[in-house]
Amino acid sequence: MNLNPDTLATISKYALKPPLFEPGEPHFWDDPHISVSMLEAHLNPEHDAASRRTETIDKEVGHLLSSGLLKRGDRVLDLGCGPGLYASRLVGAGLKITGIDISARSIDYARRYAQDKGLDIEYRCLDFLDLDYDSEFDVIIQIYGELSTFSDGERGSLLEKIHRALKTEGRLVFDVSTRDQRLKEGLGNSWYISTPGFWCPGPHLVLQHGFDYPEHDVWLDQYIVVDDAANVTVYRDWFHDYTLQSVQEVLEKMSFRVQQTWNDLGGARFEEGGDWIAIVAGKTGP
Ligand SMILES: C[S@@+](CC[C@H](N)C(=O)[O-])C[C@H]1O[C@@H](n2cnc3c(N)ncnc32)[C@H](O)[C@@H]1O
Known part of the structure:
Protein backbone atom coordinates (compact mmCIF):
# COMPACT_ATOMS: atom_id res chain seq x y z
CA MET A 1 0.00 0.00 0.00
CA HIS A 27 -23.15 3.36 -4.46
CA PHE A 28 -22.93 1.59 -1.15
CA TRP A 29 -25.92 -0.77 -1.48
CA ASP A 30 -25.08 -2.00 -4.95
CA ASP A 31 -21.31 -2.24 -4.73
CA PRO A 32 -20.53 -5.75 -6.11
CA HIS A 33 -18.42 -6.70 -3.07
CA ILE A 34 -20.19 -4.82 -0.24
CA SER A 35 -23.63 -6.09 -1.31
CA VAL A 36 -22.36 -9.68 -0.89
CA SER A 37 -20.99 -8.86 2.59
CA MET A 38 -24.27 -7.13 3.42
CA LEU A 39 -26.40 -10.07 2.29
CA GLU A 40 -24.29 -12.43 4.41
CA ALA A 41 -24.81 -10.10 7.38
CA HIS A 42 -28.61 -10.08 6.79
CA LEU A 43 -28.70 -13.87 6.65
CA ASN A 44 -26.54 -14.53 9.73
CA PRO A 45 -29.10 -15.88 12.22
CA GLU A 46 -26.97 -15.16 15.27
CA HIS A 47 -26.19 -11.48 15.17
CA ASP A 48 -27.91 -8.15 14.69
CA ALA A 49 -25.64 -6.55 12.10
CA ALA A 50 -27.91 -5.89 9.08
CA SER A 51 -31.09 -7.69 10.17
CA ARG A 52 -31.93 -8.77 13.70
CA ARG A 53 -31.08 -12.29 14.83
CA THR A 54 -33.59 -15.05 13.98
CA GLU A 55 -34.92 -15.34 17.53
CA THR A 56 -35.81 -11.61 17.58
CA ILE A 57 -37.36 -11.67 14.09
CA ASP A 58 -39.58 -14.60 15.09
CA LYS A 59 -40.66 -12.75 18.23
CA GLU A 60 -41.44 -9.55 16.31
CA VAL A 61 -43.41 -11.39 13.62
CA GLY A 62 -45.31 -13.28 16.35
CA HIS A 63 -46.20 -10.00 18.05
CA LEU A 64 -47.26 -8.20 14.86
CA LEU A 65 -49.69 -11.07 14.19
CA SER A 66 -50.91 -11.90 17.72
CA SER A 67 -51.54 -8.22 18.55
CA GLY A 68 -53.93 -8.07 15.57
CA LEU A 69 -51.90 -5.32 13.89
CA LEU A 70 -51.51 -7.50 10.81
CA LYS A 71 -54.54 -9.57 9.83
CA ARG A 72 -55.36 -12.17 7.19
CA GLY A 73 -56.16 -10.42 3.89
CA ASP A 74 -54.32 -7.17 4.77
CA ARG A 75 -52.26 -5.66 1.99
CA VAL A 76 -48.87 -4.93 3.55
CA LEU A 77 -45.85 -3.02 2.22
CA ASP A 78 -42.49 -3.95 3.75
CA LEU A 79 -40.25 -0.92 3.19
CA GLY A 80 -36.58 -1.89 3.19
CA CYS A 81 -37.43 -5.59 3.17
CA GLY A 82 -33.80 -6.69 2.64
CA PRO A 83 -33.72 -10.41 1.70
CA GLY A 84 -37.36 -10.83 2.81
CA LEU A 85 -36.85 -12.25 6.31
CA TYR A 86 -40.10 -10.67 7.59
CA ALA A 87 -42.11 -10.95 4.36
CA SER A 88 -41.43 -14.68 3.97
CA ARG A 89 -42.62 -15.32 7.55
CA LEU A 90 -45.68 -13.04 7.37
CA VAL A 91 -47.03 -14.37 4.09
CA GLY A 92 -47.94 -17.67 5.78
CA ALA A 93 -50.55 -15.77 7.85
CA GLY A 94 -52.56 -14.89 4.73
CA LEU A 95 -51.23 -11.36 4.12
CA LYS A 96 -50.67 -9.93 0.65
CA ILE A 97 -47.13 -8.62 0.83
CA THR A 98 -45.06 -6.32 -1.33
CA GLY A 99 -41.40 -5.90 -0.35
CA ILE A 100 -39.29 -2.96 -1.52
CA ASP A 101 -35.56 -2.55 -1.21
CA ILE A 102 -32.83 -0.57 -2.97
CA SER A 103 -30.39 -3.51 -2.95
CA ALA A 104 -30.67 -5.57 -6.16
CA ARG A 105 -28.73 -8.40 -4.51
CA SER A 106 -31.15 -8.62 -1.56
CA ILE A 107 -34.18 -8.45 -3.87
CA ASP A 108 -32.74 -11.19 -6.13
CA TYR A 109 -32.20 -13.39 -3.09
CA ALA A 110 -35.72 -12.66 -1.77
CA ARG A 111 -37.31 -13.48 -5.14
CA ARG A 112 -35.37 -16.76 -5.47
CA TYR A 113 -36.22 -17.77 -1.91
CA ALA A 114 -39.94 -17.04 -2.48
CA GLN A 115 -39.90 -19.01 -5.73
CA ASP A 116 -38.11 -22.00 -4.14
CA LYS A 117 -40.58 -22.08 -1.23
CA GLY A 118 -43.66 -21.31 -3.34
CA LEU A 119 -44.40 -18.05 -1.49
CA ASP A 120 -46.61 -15.49 -3.22
CA ILE A 121 -44.75 -12.23 -2.45
CA GLU A 122 -44.19 -9.29 -4.79
CA TYR A 123 -40.68 -7.80 -4.58
CA ARG A 124 -39.54 -4.54 -6.17
CA CYS A 125 -36.04 -3.11 -6.35
CA LEU A 126 -36.79 0.56 -5.69
CA ASP A 127 -35.55 3.56 -3.69
CA PHE A 128 -38.06 4.44 -0.90
CA LEU A 129 -37.95 8.00 -2.15
CA ASP A 130 -39.44 6.86 -5.49
CA LEU A 131 -42.44 5.21 -3.84
CA ASP A 132 -45.38 5.55 -6.23
CA TYR A 133 -48.52 4.08 -4.55
CA ASP A 134 -51.83 5.78 -3.86
CA SER A 135 -54.24 4.49 -1.14
CA GLU A 136 -53.25 0.83 -1.62
CA PHE A 137 -51.95 -0.54 1.68
CA ASP A 138 -53.59 -1.42 5.01
CA VAL A 139 -50.23 -1.44 6.76
CA ILE A 140 -46.72 -0.27 5.90
CA ILE A 141 -43.91 -1.71 7.98
CA GLN A 142 -40.39 -0.32 8.16
CA ILE A 143 -38.24 -2.43 10.46
CA TYR A 144 -34.83 -1.97 12.04
CA GLY A 145 -34.53 1.77 12.36
CA GLU A 146 -34.45 2.81 8.71
CA LEU A 147 -36.35 6.06 9.42
CA SER A 148 -33.43 7.08 11.67
CA THR A 149 -31.05 7.14 8.70
CA PHE A 150 -32.71 10.09 6.93
CA SER A 151 -32.09 13.82 7.12
CA ASP A 152 -35.14 15.91 8.05
CA GLY A 153 -35.81 16.73 4.37
CA GLU A 154 -35.63 13.11 3.15
CA ARG A 155 -37.70 11.92 6.10
CA GLY A 156 -40.39 14.48 5.21
CA SER A 157 -40.64 13.34 1.61
CA LEU A 158 -40.62 9.67 2.63
CA LEU A 159 -43.43 10.19 5.17
CA GLU A 160 -45.44 12.08 2.54
CA LYS A 161 -45.13 9.13 0.13
CA ILE A 162 -45.98 6.63 2.88
CA HIS A 163 -49.06 8.72 3.79
CA ARG A 164 -50.20 8.66 0.16
CA ALA A 165 -49.57 4.91 -0.18
CA LEU A 166 -51.77 4.04 2.83
CA LYS A 167 -55.55 3.59 2.73
CA THR A 168 -57.55 6.07 4.88
CA GLU A 169 -57.54 3.75 7.91
CA GLY A 170 -54.04 2.49 7.08
CA ARG A 171 -51.22 2.36 9.62
CA LEU A 172 -47.47 2.78 9.62
CA VAL A 173 -45.55 0.42 11.91
CA PHE A 174 -41.85 1.15 12.45
CA ASP A 175 -39.04 1.47 14.97
CA VAL A 176 -36.47 4.20 15.57
CA SER A 177 -33.29 4.20 17.62
CA THR A 178 -32.84 6.33 20.75
CA ARG A 179 -29.86 8.29 22.03
CA ASP A 180 -29.69 5.88 24.99
CA ASP A 241 -32.14 9.28 17.16
CA TYR A 242 -35.56 10.08 18.62
CA THR A 243 -37.45 10.41 21.87
CA LEU A 244 -41.14 9.58 22.01
CA GLN A 245 -41.86 13.31 22.03
CA SER A 246 -39.61 14.15 19.06
CA VAL A 247 -40.95 11.34 16.89
CA GLN A 248 -44.51 12.27 17.84
CA GLU A 249 -43.89 15.87 16.73
CA VAL A 250 -42.46 14.72 13.40
CA LEU A 251 -45.42 12.42 12.78
CA GLU A 252 -48.00 15.07 13.69
CA LYS A 253 -46.49 17.53 11.22
CA MET A 254 -46.83 14.87 8.52
CA SER A 255 -50.52 14.11 9.34
CA PHE A 256 -49.98 10.96 11.38
CA ARG A 257 -51.04 10.28 14.97
CA VAL A 258 -49.25 7.83 17.28
CA GLN A 259 -51.69 5.06 18.25
CA GLN A 260 -49.42 2.65 20.10
CA THR A 261 -45.84 2.47 21.35
CA TRP A 262 -43.56 -0.25 22.66
CA ASN A 263 -39.86 -0.49 23.48
CA ASP A 264 -39.46 -2.89 20.58
CA LEU A 265 -41.50 -4.56 17.84
CA GLY A 266 -41.59 -7.70 19.98
CA GLY A 267 -44.11 -5.86 22.17
CA ALA A 268 -42.00 -4.91 25.25
CA ARG A 269 -43.92 -2.33 27.31
CA PHE A 270 -42.83 1.25 26.54
CA GLU A 271 -40.55 2.89 29.11
CA GLU A 272 -38.22 5.86 28.71
CA GLY A 273 -34.55 4.80 28.47
CA GLY A 274 -34.96 1.91 26.02
CA ASP A 275 -32.70 1.38 23.00
CA TRP A 276 -35.62 1.49 20.56
CA ILE A 277 -39.07 3.01 20.20
CA ALA A 278 -41.57 0.94 18.21
CA ILE A 279 -44.57 2.87 16.93
CA VAL A 280 -47.93 2.36 15.29
CA ALA A 281 -49.18 5.53 13.62
CA GLY A 282 -52.49 6.15 11.88
CA LYS A 283 -53.36 8.83 9.31
CA THR A 284 -55.06 12.00 10.50
CA GLY A 285 -55.69 13.48 7.06
CA PRO A 286 -56.97 12.13 3.73
C1 LIG B 1 -31.15 -2.21 8.46
S1 LIG B 1 -31.65 -3.02 6.98
C2 LIG B 1 -33.15 -3.77 7.53
C3 LIG B 1 -33.71 -4.79 6.55
C4 LIG B 1 -35.02 -5.46 6.98
N1 LIG B 1 -36.05 -4.50 7.31
C5 LIG B 1 -34.76 -6.39 8.13
O1 LIG B 1 -34.96 -5.95 9.28
O2 LIG B 1 -34.37 -7.53 7.88
C6 LIG B 1 -32.22 -1.64 6.00
C7 LIG B 1 -32.66 -2.02 4.60
O3 LIG B 1 -33.11 -0.84 3.95
C8 LIG B 1 -32.64 -0.87 2.60
N2 LIG B 1 -32.55 0.52 2.15
C9 LIG B 1 -31.70 1.48 2.60
N3 LIG B 1 -31.93 2.64 1.97
C10 LIG B 1 -32.95 2.41 1.10
C11 LIG B 1 -33.65 3.23 0.18
N4 LIG B 1 -33.35 4.52 0.01
N5 LIG B 1 -34.66 2.68 -0.52
C12 LIG B 1 -35.00 1.36 -0.37
N6 LIG B 1 -34.35 0.54 0.50
C13 LIG B 1 -33.35 1.06 1.23
C14 LIG B 1 -31.31 -1.59 2.67
O4 LIG B 1 -30.94 -2.17 1.44
C15 LIG B 1 -31.57 -2.64 3.75
O5 LIG B 1 -32.03 -3.84 3.21
Missing part, protein backbone atom coordinates in the same frame (compact mmCIF):
# COMPACT_ATOMS: atom_id res chain seq x y z
CA ASN A 2 1.47 3.33 -1.08
CA LEU A 3 0.37 6.13 1.27
CA ASN A 4 1.48 9.06 -0.89
CA PRO A 5 0.81 12.73 0.08
CA ASP A 6 -2.46 12.78 -1.95
CA THR A 7 -3.74 9.78 -0.06
CA LEU A 8 -2.89 11.39 3.26
CA ALA A 9 -4.49 14.68 2.18
CA THR A 10 -7.74 12.86 1.29
CA ILE A 11 -7.74 10.97 4.58
CA SER A 12 -7.08 14.22 6.49
CA LYS A 13 -10.01 15.90 4.70
CA TYR A 14 -12.36 13.05 5.71
CA ALA A 15 -11.06 13.12 9.28
CA LEU A 16 -12.73 16.53 9.80
CA LYS A 17 -16.26 16.53 11.20
CA PRO A 18 -18.58 16.79 8.16
CA PRO A 19 -21.75 18.90 7.94
CA LEU A 20 -24.93 17.11 8.99
CA PHE A 21 -25.99 14.35 6.59
CA GLU A 22 -23.24 15.06 4.05
CA PRO A 23 -23.32 11.82 2.07
CA GLY A 24 -20.41 9.40 1.71
CA GLU A 25 -19.96 7.00 -1.21
CA PRO A 26 -23.44 6.80 -2.80
CA GLN A 181 -28.68 3.18 22.50
CA ARG A 182 -25.99 5.37 20.89
CA LEU A 183 -24.49 6.32 24.24
CA LYS A 184 -24.25 2.64 25.19
CA GLU A 185 -22.46 1.85 21.90
CA GLY A 186 -20.12 4.85 22.17
CA LEU A 187 -18.19 6.54 19.37
CA GLY A 188 -16.34 3.96 17.28
CA ASN A 189 -12.74 5.12 16.84
CA SER A 190 -10.54 2.28 15.62
CA TRP A 191 -8.55 1.01 12.66
CA TYR A 192 -7.79 -2.38 11.17
CA ILE A 193 -6.27 -4.04 8.11
CA SER A 194 -8.20 -6.79 6.38
CA THR A 195 -7.80 -9.19 3.41
CA PRO A 196 -10.55 -9.58 2.36
CA GLY A 197 -13.14 -7.88 4.52
CA PHE A 198 -16.60 -6.34 4.60
CA TRP A 199 -15.60 -3.36 2.44
CA CYS A 200 -13.10 -4.72 -0.10
CA PRO A 201 -12.13 -8.03 -1.74
CA GLY A 202 -8.37 -7.22 -1.53
CA PRO A 203 -6.06 -5.91 1.20
CA HIS A 204 -7.33 -2.67 2.71
CA LEU A 205 -7.07 -0.37 5.69
CA VAL A 206 -10.22 0.75 7.53
CA LEU A 207 -10.25 3.87 9.69
CA GLN A 208 -13.48 3.98 11.68
CA HIS A 209 -14.41 7.33 13.16
CA GLY A 210 -17.55 8.35 15.04
CA PHE A 211 -18.90 11.92 15.21
CA ASP A 212 -21.58 13.12 17.60
CA TYR A 213 -23.98 16.02 16.97
CA PRO A 214 -25.78 16.01 20.34
CA GLU A 215 -27.65 19.27 19.69
CA HIS A 216 -29.40 17.54 16.74
CA ASP A 217 -29.65 14.01 18.23
CA VAL A 218 -27.58 12.90 15.26
CA TRP A 219 -24.62 10.54 15.13
CA LEU A 220 -22.28 9.52 12.30
CA ASP A 221 -20.38 6.26 11.96
CA GLN A 222 -17.77 6.94 9.28
CA TYR A 223 -15.47 4.41 7.61
CA ILE A 224 -12.50 5.60 5.54
CA VAL A 225 -11.33 2.68 3.40
CA VAL A 226 -7.92 2.70 1.69
CA ASP A 227 -7.33 -0.12 -0.78
CA ASP A 228 -3.99 -1.55 -1.98
CA ALA A 229 -3.91 0.89 -4.92
CA ALA A 230 -4.21 3.74 -2.38
CA ASN A 231 -7.78 4.63 -3.45
CA VAL A 232 -9.61 6.29 -0.58
CA THR A 233 -13.39 5.88 -0.18
CA VAL A 234 -15.51 7.22 2.63
CA TYR A 235 -18.68 5.41 3.76
CA ARG A 236 -21.07 7.20 6.10
CA ASP A 237 -23.87 5.79 8.24
CA TRP A 238 -25.93 8.66 9.62
CA PHE A 239 -28.37 8.10 12.48
CA HIS A 240 -30.99 10.50 13.76
